[in-house]
Amino acid sequence: AQSVSQHNHHVILSEAASLELGCNYSYGGTVNLFWYVQYPGQHLQLLLKYFSGDPLVKGIKGFEAEFIKSKFSFNLRKPSVQWSDTAEYFCAVKPSNTGKLIFGQGTTLQVKP
Amino acid sequence: KAGVTQTPRYLIKTRGQQVTLSCSPISGHRSVSWYQQTPGQGLQFLFEYFSETQRNKGNFPGRFSGRQFSNSRSEMNVSTLELGDSALYLCASSYTGGDPYEQYFGPGTRLTVT
Numbered sequence: 001a002q003s004v005s006q007h008n009h010h011v012i013l014s015e016a017a018s019l020e021l022g023c024n025y026s027y028g029g030t031v032n033l034f035w036y037v038q039y040p041g042q043h044l045q046l047l048l049k050y051f052s053g054d055p056l057v058k059g060i061k062g063f064e065a066e067f068i069k070s071k072f073s074f075n076l077r078k079p080s081v082q083w084s085d086t087a088e089y090f091c092a093v094k095p096s097n098t099g100k101l102i103f104g105q106g107t108t109l110q111v112k113p
Numbered sequence: 114k115a116g117v118t119q120t121p122r123y124l125i126k127t128r129g130q131q132v133t134l135s136c137s138p139i140s141g142h143r144s145v146s147w148y149q150q151t152p153g154q155g156l157q158f159l160f161e162y163f164s165e166t167q168r169n170k171g172n173f174p175g176r177f178s179g180r181q182f183s184n185s186r187s188e189m190n191v192s193t194l195e196l197g198d199s200a201l202y203l204c205a206s207s208y209t210g211g212d213p214y215e216q217y218f219g220p221g222t223r224l225t226v227t
Binding site for chain 1: 144146148155156157158161163168169171203205207210211212213215216217218219220221
C-alpha cells in the first residue's frame with residue numbers, strides 16, 4: 001500500500017534552532033515529492049517540490065529538502081527557524097503522472113520566541 | 114492570477130441530507146483534485162478530474178462523487194450525509210495533474226454534519 005510517514009507529530013523549538021523533519025514513503029514506482037505548509041488560519045501552501053534532477057531542493061523561506069532514493073526519504077531542513085515558521089508541515093508523495101497526492105499525518109511545529 | 118476558490122466556505126447539514134461543494138481552479142488549470150482533511154485521518158485523496166473525466170479515485174464510498182465542467186470548474190457531492198463526513202474539504206488545481214506540475218490548494222469548505 002502507498003503510504004507516507006512523518007516521524008515527528010509535534011516539534012517545539014526556540015528561535016534560531018535548526019530544524020529537520022523526517023518523511024519516509026512507501027511506493028514502488030516513480031514518485032514526485034512535496035512539502036506543504038499550513039500556517040494558522042491559512043490554506044495549504046507549497047514549500048518545495050522534487051520531480052527529478054538534483055536531489056537537494058530549495059524552497060521558499062529558507063527551507064530545503066533532500067531526496068534519498070535508497071532510503072525512500074525526503075527530509076525537510078531549515079538551518080535557523082523563526083517564530084513565523086510556526087505551522088503544520090505536510091510531506092506528500094505523488095505517483096508520477098497522476099493527480100493523486102498521498103499525505104503524511106503532518107508535523108506541528110511550534111517556535112518559541 | 115486568482116487562486117483556487119471554493120464555495121461555500123462553511124456549511125452545516127443534517128444527517129441524511131446531501132451536499133454539493135464547488136471549486137474553481139486557477140485559470141488555465143485543467144486538473145482538479147479533491148481531498149478530505151480530518152483530525153483523525155489527516156488529508157485523504159478523494160478523486161481527480163481532468164478534462165471532465167475522473168482520472169483517479171481514492172478509497173471513499175460511492176456516496177462521494179464529483180464532476181468537472183468544460184470550464185474546468187468542479188463540484189463534489191456527498192449524499193446521505195453521516196456524522197463522520199464532518200471535515201474540511203479541500204480542492205487543488207494543477208495545470209495537467211501530471212509531471213512536473215504541482216497542485217495549488219484552495220481555502221477549503223468546512224462541512225459540519227449534525
